[in-house]
Amino acid sequence: MNSAQVDAYLRRIGVEHPAWPTVDVLRELHLRHLQSVPFENLSIHLGEEIVLDEKRLLDKIVGAHRGGFCYELNGAFGALLRALGFDVRLLAARVYGEEGRLGVPYDHLALRVRTADGGDWLADVGFGAHSHYPLAFGDRGEQEDRGGVFRVIEAGPDAAGVRGGGGPAGFGDLDVLRDGKPQYRLELRPRVLRDFVVGAWWNSTSPASHFVQSLVCSRVTRDGGRITLSGTRLTVTAPDGRKEVxxxxxxxxxLALYRERFGIVLDRVPTVREGGQKG
Structure with missing residues (x-):
């Protein structure tokens, strides 16, 4: 990422160019990203190709003023952080589904970020409703956040009796919990963006993927709440959890709501076809 791309990205999220990659800077970047760049899966339902390439991600998120899902959002955010001097590692995760079962490998992409002032953080701007600020990677206690109470703990067996994805190589994995409920399981081995191509393909094409089955466009609001458009249903969540639907x-x-509340300009409404097939 060159300096012009960095400056454009920072303008996109409304942040001045930081002088040093500290934890305070990371916290500001993380929150402003959540407030400015929507978590959305519209490309799947508009027939747009999802390409895990840094330039293509920047063209979409910065150039086209769009959002994306985890691979796109955390992929682009990781590139920005790296360009600003942070030590960034991409981590693969499997998302917990119904009955506590883990999803497919490379189901989610999150970031491990080390700051110049000695911090080690889990950053994630691509999981929808999640922490507003990075989580301390090595802290095994409760971490209070505007998005809930989080814990990062050593992984135990899932509902199927599988620990760490199965086998000794999975030991040392971490579970991320929100308000006591497991969200996803992190592998600690660093990855590169192309490792997630198969996971992105599955999540954007499989009829079993909830991204294929439904529409979502969501972001954090300036007051700490959330606004979400799911098809034609608008949900505004206040900071205290109250919802207006x-x-x-x-x-x-x-189309007007996409434009006015999310900054996304579309020429047609994305729709989910019968049977969950993209259209």
Whole structure:
């Protein structure tokens, strides 16, 4: 990432160029990213190709003022952090689903970030409703955050009796919990972006993927709440958890809301086809 790309990315999230890669800078970048760049899967339902290439990710998120899902958001954010002097490692994770079962390998991409002032952090701007600030990687106690109470703990067996993805190589994995509920299991081995191509392909094409089955566009609001558009249903969540739900009646209303509340300009409304197939 060159200096012009860095400057454009920082303008996209409304942050001045930092002088030094400290934890305070990381916290500001993390929160502003969540507030500015939506978590969304619209490309899947617009027939747009998802390419895990740094330039393509920057073209989409910065150039086209779009969002994305984990591979895109954390992939691009990791590139920005690296360009600003942070030590960044990409980590693979498997997301917990129903009955505590783990999802497919490379189900999620998260970031391990080391700062110049000695911090070691789990940064994740690509998991939807999650922590607003990075989590201390080595802290095994409760970590209070505006997004909930989080813990990063040594992984135990999942509901199927599998620990760490199965076999000795999985020992040392970490589980990330939100309000006591496991969210995903992290592998500690550093990865590169191309390692996640198969996971991104599965999540964007398989009828079993919830990204294929439904639409979502969501971001953190400035007051610490959240705004989410799922198809035609708008949910505004206050910082105290209270929700206001309304349904949009026309395509024009949907397109206007994407534009005015998420900064996303579309020429047609994305829709989920019958059977969960993308369209």
């Amino acid at each position: 309304s349904d949009l009646a026309t395509d024009e209303e949907v």
